[in-house]
Amino acid sequence: MSEILPLIKKQYLLELAKERKREDERGLDEYRPLDIQVSSVEKAEGSAVVTLGGTKVFAGIKVDAGEPYSDTPNEGVMITGAELIPMAAPDFEAGPPGQNAVELARVVDRGIRESQAIDTIKLCVKEGELVRLVFVDLHILDYDGNLIDACGIAAMAALATTKMQVLEEDGTPTEEYVDLPVRDLAIPCTFVKLGDVLLLDPSLDEEKAMDSRITVATDKKQRVCAMQKGEIGGFSLDEVMQTVRTSKVKGEEIRAVMREVVQWEDSEPDTEEN
């Protein structure tokens, strides 16, 4: 994300923000048009393509089996990776993931993991020996700002539509398929700060002009399950709380859209636990 933004453009965006306006005439708390398509790749156990304005990302799920971690012998494992492939932007380079790709994958992962959206206990095949490994791979096809939200939405939608083969205790696959046990839909909302103004769902130029970035992920009960301040710059406590309040509302709106698309039913709507 090191492309250069002309200073004059940056100043223009700052001036606009001061008047509480944006270049594409959106409101400060308004997402660009969002589209979620699921199950487009047959070979993947789950997949989703998300378009958010001009940003397009692909999430694919592969489910494997392997050894559990020693401290959680009866729980399945989720592993999230992101690749900023050269197709998506002129300054993305092939090769091992850099700092930005690693941060992207880890922030997306944290929102889903900490919401306990995946019931990892149900992913245990044989305690201490064999559990399901859920690989979430994010491919950025077109980078036009706000990869975190696009990837978070794509990963969640792909997981919520994942169907995996049932395994015998020794790991032999059966003919039967089940849904991945998904009990929540975690949604990340990302803001950037331009001057003193907070903008939801930054466009590419807003991202290049920003001082700092903050992401707040919320769960189905609108609790905060992950936060991350990114890039250089800082926020006041009031500004952070403003992003939390907006994320609760906007996260719920996106969750409603996703619910329709992935046809997700809340399996435990009334339990107070978790």
Next chain:
Amino acid sequence: MKRIDGRDAEELREINIEAGVLKRADGSCYIEWGKNKIYAAVYGPKQVLPRHLERSDRAILRCRYNMAPFSVEERKRPGPDRRAVEIGKVMQGALEPAILMHYYPKSMIEISVEVLEANAGTRCAGITAASVALADAGIPMRDLVPSCASGKVDDQIVLDLCKEEDNEGQADMPVAIIPRSDQITLLQMDGKLTEEEVEKAIALAIRGCQKVYTLQVEALKKKYAGAEYE
């Protein structure tokens, strides 16, 4: 209610900070924070490598966070894992706003944080130490950057989680601030908190940071004010 290690909800673990502990580094710091043992070193401003990262109007900051293989229960494979890469990035984001980067165009400041023993809260201790090391290197800054975590354990919002609390806790939230401008420059959270709890936890972490700040200042005074503080 007392915590697992006997502390009150708003009590920090014992923290000892020593400035200027390494010979070759331009600035350095050693911190013991509870059972965490961490060194931070600063080199620079110096020539930028690789050259294409050079900025004509200001310096660049690079942060490396590394855990020693023997710093944790099960031997950690040497070299940076994805967690370390992310921590390096958020450390840079926490510290850079405090540094007067435009004083040193076309140069690079390098921070290296080495965790010898880890016991929850290494990134906060690392940022705290790195900021003292920057001051020890004589790099002009707007302020020091103290850092401290808060979290939720047994339904209670508490300061500075120890390892057991971090493992069993319901939320962990590392924070760093620039005290002079009240800016939050590090903020991460995992777990589950309501809006009200988020606000309470950040406010508590900020109070923790302010306590850490006085310890940072003391450490620098001890090193540079000489006999007065002996």
